[in-house]
Each structure stands twice: as structure tokens, then as C-alpha cells.
Amino acid sequence: MVFAKEDVDYSLYLVTDSTMLPPGTTLCSQVEAGLKNGVTLVQIREKDTETKNFIEEALEVQKICKKYNVPLIINDRIDVAMAIDADGVHVGQEDMPIPMVRKLLGSSKILGWSVGKRSEVETLAKWGPDMVDYVGVGTLFPTLTKKNPKKTPMGTQGAISVLNALEEFKATWCRTVGIGGIHPDNIQRVICQCVSSNGKRSLDGISLVSDIMASTDACAATQKLKTLINGTKYQFVECKLDATLPTAASIQKVLFQVSSNRPLVQHITNKVHQNFGANVTLALGSSPIMSEIESEVSELARIPNASLLLNTGTVAPIGMLKAAINAYNEVNRPITFDPVGYSATETRFHLNNTLLTYGQFACIKGNYSEILSLAELNKDKMKGVDSSSGDTDINLVARATQIVAFKYRTVAVCTGEIDCIADGTFGGEYKLSSGTAGVTAEDIPCVLIEDGPIPIMGDITASGCSLGSTIACFIGGLDPTGNLFDAVVGAVLLYKSAGKLASTHCQGSGSFHFQLIDALYQLFHENKPEKWSASLKKF
Numbered sequence: 001m002v003f004a005k006e007d008v009d010y011s012l013y014l015v016t017d018s019t020m021l022p023p024g025t026t027l028c029s030q031v032e033a034g035l036k037n038g039v040t041l042v043q044i045r046e047k048d049t050e051t052k053n054f055i056e057e058a059l060e061v062q063k064i065c066k067k068y069n070v071p072l073i074i075n076d077r078i079d080v081a082m083a084i085d086a087d088g089v090h091v092g093q094e095d096m097p098i099p100m101v102r103k104l105l106g107s108s109k110i111l112g113w114s115v116g117k118r119s120e121v122e123t124l125a126k127w128g129p130d131m132v133d134y135v136g137v138g139t140l141f142p143t144l145t146k147k148n149p150k151k152t153p154m155g156t157q158g159a160i161s162v163l164n165a166l167e168e169f170k171a172t173w174c175r176t177v178g179i180g181g182i183h184p185d186n187i188q189r190v191i192c193q194c195v196s197s198n199g200k201r202s203l204d205g206i207s208l209v210s211d212i213m214a215s216t217d218a219c220a221a222t223q224k225l226k227t228l229i230n231g232t233k234y235q236f237v238e239c240k241l242d243a244t245l246p247t248a249a250s251i252q253k254v255l256f257q258v259s260s261n262r263p264l265v266q267h268i269t270n271k272v273h274q275n276f277g278a279n280v281t282l283a284l285g286s287s288p289i290m291s292e293i294e295s296e297v298s299e300l301a302r303i304p305n306a307s308l309l310l311n312t313g314t315v316a317p318i319g320m321l322k323a324a325i326n327a328y329n330e331v332n333r334p335i336t337f338d339p340v341g342y343s344a345t346e347t348r349f350h351l352n353n354t355l356l357t358y359g360q361f362a363c364i365k366g367n368y369s370e371i372l373s374l375a376e377l378n379k380d381k382m383k384g385v386d387s388s389s390g391d392t393d394i395n396l397v398a399r400a401t402q403i404v405a406f407k408y409r410t411v412a413v414c415t416g417e418i419d420c421i422a423d424g425t426f427g428g429e430y431k432l433s434s435g436t437a438g439v440t441a442e443d444i445p446c447v448l449i450e451d452g453p454i455p456i457m458g459d460i461t462a463s464g465c466s467l468g469s470t471i472a473c474f475i476g477g478l479d480p481t482g483n484l485f486d487a488v489v490g491a492v493l494l495y496k497s498a499g500k501l502a503s504t505h506c507q508g509s510g511s512f513h514f515q516l517i518d519a520l521y522q523l524f525h526e527n528k529p530e531k532w533s534a535s536l537k538k539f
């Protein structure tokens with residue numbers, strides 16, 4: 001039986017491994033459980049099996065695949081694939097070169113290649129449409145399944161680079177599956193975030209080993225995966241994700257919700273910011289907790305209206321940070337991420353990138369240089385955003401904010417004299433094999449907030465960090481019917497207006513500190529956004 005290549009369904013691609021079978025299961029029983037519950041493609045990958053045994057197993061699995069009309073791919077062993085007339089072969093970079101494999105297999109068989117770099121995509125594009133039919137894009141996340149892991153996990157951002165390369169080199173025929181450490185807790189984020197920058201391509205499928213092969217209930221495991229893959233909505237916070245331009249009325253509603261829900265705002269932040277951040281949080285009718293205890297983070301995340309502010313100014317132990325991200329993601333409670341000094345040093349760059357790949361953030365906030373780095377637009381450090389005339393290139397900053405929002409499916413905030421806020425959540429929508437229907441970063445909603453220069457804002461500690469506290473209060477205080485974009489825009493508008501108000505009353509940076517808390521307190525409790533001095537306009 002020959003499968004027409006365009007008919008291959010890559011959506012749930014099971015790769016076998018008989019070294020991890022739970023007691024009472026066999027290679028065939030796990031594969032059958034998968035096929036019965038929606039696995040769409042199977043690959044036998046048995047690195048340590050002798051040829052005779054490999055062929056016997058492959059023939060048995062092939063029989064089952066035929067029953068479910070699902071193609072069977074053989075990993076590495078082209079000889080075995082030919083011997084049993086399998087439907088295709090998958091090879092890695094260190095295996096037999098693709099053109100040779102293609103020559104042996106003939107044109108009708110499915111040929112897959114493990115790919116992780118742009119240069120590898122460039123090569124497959126040069127070979128043209130008759131060579132590689134699909135690529136395994138990975139290793140996405142840490143995994144114990146691949147014995148000698150040569151590749152460091154690339155995360156969703158690495159997969160996006162491969163998708164972008166496929167678009168850049170016009171390998172439109174080539175399908176893609178993500179692989180490596182994929183499980184129910186990250187599968188929706190993978191599908192949602194892994195979209196090419198031109199919005200035209202997302203992954204065609206998800207490939208995994210242990211989630212099914214090592215499962216004591218492979219039927220249930222497969223059903224769970226199927227549900228997540230076929231879903232269309234990724235609700236990563238308990239609130240509405242649709243971006244409508246905020247109004248004074250919609251922001252007033254946010255403040256009502258915050259004051260009635262009194263969110264618990266957990267700060268994992270730098271020491272300088274802790275005290276001021278706690279006071280800002282209290283001024284906004286919320287309750288701060290400055291905890292960095294790994295063992296309690298799950299309990300805190302489950303407190304009603306819990307909200308996490310993750311500020312990497314001084315670094316808490318990475319294990320604690322990862323545990324916090326997991327804990328809040330697990331219960332769909334919001335995380336506001338402030339990657340302080342994002343690319344200032346190798347250490348910060350690596351740490352922040354690791355955290356960015358580790359979970360989903362409701363909001364990512366940074367200053368001009370941090371956001372430009374996150375958007376990979378600050379290649380030439382000299383240029384920066386302040387052009388020679390000294391005024392900021394707000395178009396560059398807004399574009400960078402939109403790119404960050406788009407890449408991470410989050411609400412991105414870029415702070416400066418003019419603040420930019422962009423909504424890249426797409427309402428939490430996601431779909432395999434096609435991206436955002438060609439919607440690109442510059443098409444997503446973006447607003448600018450200004451209130452003239454407030455130079456003294458830069459003369460106090462933790463002014464930027466405390467905007468993070470304000471955002472975390474507003475997002476945390478939302479009802480499930482509340483709107484994420486309204487909350488973030490409302491927080492920035494309030495904070496900018498309070499800064500302006502405080503700067504007119506203070507005698508210096510000391511009194512400015514307290515005046516800022518007073519101004520936040522007054523404006524919040526008065527709750528008349530139409531009277532706030534900062535202006536909001538669509539970019």
C-alpha cells in the first residue's frame with residue numbers, strides 16, 4: 001500500500017522505544033493503544049535491537065498499522081524499511097545522506113530528516129521537493145529518551161527559527177513535526193507559539209515517545225494528547241484574551257475587579273525592588289508576598305486571584321524560578337515577566353532565554369534595550385533607539401514590542417518616555433499546519449501611552465520594576481470575564497499618570513518615592529480613568 005504524500009497526517013506522530021515499556025505492556029500493545037486513540041503516524045525507532053529481531057517487530061507493527069490505515073516509518077534502518085516495504089524512513093544528520101536514501105527508497109516513499117539549524121533547512125531546500133518530505137524539529141525541551149543528547153533544547157523560539165528558514169528558503173512542500181520533551185503541559189504552548197514570523201506556517205504535527213510508550217495507560221495518554229492537539233483555544237490565564245482597544249470604562253471595570261478581588265501578588269524579584277514593590281502593591285488594594293520558597297509556590301498559585309511577578313534583577317535559584325513558572329502555568333494563573341538586563345551579560349541572556357522557553361507569560365515587560373534585544377532588533381548596539389537627534393525612534397520601539405508579543409503569544413510592554421503595549425495573544429487561538437493566516441507582528445494591536453517626560457522617574461530605585469508590580473496586580477485581580485489587554489494597558493496608564501502627578505508635588509527623589517505611592521493610591525481608589533493625565537493612542 002502506498003500513501004500519497006499529501007495525505008499523510010503528521011498531527012500525532014508516535015515514535016516507538018521498547019526500552020521504556022511499563023510491565024504488562026509490549027511494543028505492539030502500546031502502538032495499538034495509540035492507533036486506536038488517534039495516533040496518525042508511527043515510526044519504529046529501536047536503537048539497540050538486533051536486525052533479525054528488529055524485522056520481526058517491524059513486521060508485527062506494520063500489520064497493526066495497516067489495520068488502522070496509518071503509515072509506518074522506520075528510523076535509521078533503510079535496509080529494514082526496504083525489506084518489509086515500509087512506507088518511509090526517518091534519518092538524522094549523522095545517518096546516510098538524504099540523496100542516497102532517496103535513491104534507495106524511490107520517489108513514492110516518505111522521507112523524514114532531523115533538523116535543528118537554518119543551514120540544514122538551506123540544504124534541504126537546495127535538494128528540492130523530491131528529497132525531504134518532512135522534518136523533525138527538535139530537540140524542543142529536555143528529554144531523557146534520546147540517550148546521548150547532542151543538541152541543547154531549542155525551545156519554541158528555536159522551532160520558530162526553523163519554520164522561518166523553511167519560509168525563507170521557500171521549502172513550501174516540506175512538512176514539520178516538533179519533537180523532544182513534549183507532554184500535555186507544554187503541547188498547546190508549542191502549537192500556539194511555533195508559528196513562522198510571516199504567520200503562514202505552524203507545525204504540522206507533534207511527535208513524541210515517552211508520553212505514550214512509557215505510559216501505563218497509553219489509551220488515556222493518547223486521548224489526552226489528541227484533545228489538546230485538536231483544541232483551538234489555549235487559555236493560559238483565567239481571563240479573556242481578545243484584544244479590543246481599551247476605553248476609560250473598560251479600565252474602570254478592571255480597577256473595580258482588582259479592588260474587590262484583592263489579588264495575592266507573589267514577587268520573585270530583586271532585593272532593591274522588594275520593599276517598594278510591596279508598598280505599590282498595597283497602594284493598589286492588593287496583597288504582596290515576597291516568597292522564594294520552592295515548596296510553597298504551588299500552594300500560593302492556588303490562592304484565588306494569585307498573580308506572579310518574575311523579575312530577574314537579582315537571580316533567585318533557577319530551580320525555584322522554573323518551579324514558580326510551572327506552578328502558575330499549571331493553574332492558569334498569570335505571570336508577569338521582567339527580564340531585567342536581558343542581554344546585558346551572557347549570564348542574564350542565557351537565564352532569561354531559559355525561563356522564556358520554560359513556560360507561558362501573560363505579560364513580558366522591559367525597557368527599550370531589553371525589548372529590542374528580545375525582538376533581536378538591537379544587533380547594532382550603537383544605533384540603539386535614540387537617534388542622533390536624541391529623540392526616540394518610536395516606530396522601531398513599537399515594532400520591537402509587537403515582535404516580542406507575537407513571538408511569545410503574550411502582551412508585551414516596552415517602557416520609556418513613551419510606553420508601547422502590544423497584544424500577541426491572538427485570543428489564545430492555535431492551529432496545526434497553518435499559522436495565523438498570514439497575520440504578522442506588525443498587524444497585531446499596539447497602543448502608545450505618553451504623558452511627557454518625567455525625568456525624576458529615573459532618579460529612584462525600582463520605578464520600572466514597580467510598574468511590573470502594578471501590572472501583576474491588575475492582571476491578578478481580573479475576574480474570568482476580565483480582559484488581559486485592558487488590565488495591562490490600564491496598569492501602564494495609571495502608573496504613568498501617577499508618576500506625572502507625583503513629579504509635580506515632590507521636592508526631590510526622596511519625596512518622589514512617597515509621592516508616587518500616594519498618587520497610585522489616590523488614582524486607584526478614586527478610579528476615574530477618564531481624568532488620568534496620560535494619553536492613550538493606537539499605534
Ligand SMILES: Cc1nc(C(=O)O)sc1CCOP(=O)(O)O
Binds near residue numbers: 179181209210
Ligand atoms: C527521537 C528523538 N529525536 C529528538 C530530536 O531532537 O531529534 S528528541 C527524541 C526523543 C523524544 O522523546 P520524548 O517524546 O520522550 O521526549
Ligand SMILES: C=C1C=NC(C(F)(F)F)=NC1=N
Binds near residue numbers: 015045113207
Ligand atoms: C531523531 C528524530 C527526530 N525527529 C523524528 C520525527 F519526529 F519523527 F520527525 N524522529 C526521530 N527519530
Ligand SMILES: [Mg+2]
Binds near residue numbers: 092
Ligand atoms: Mg538517527
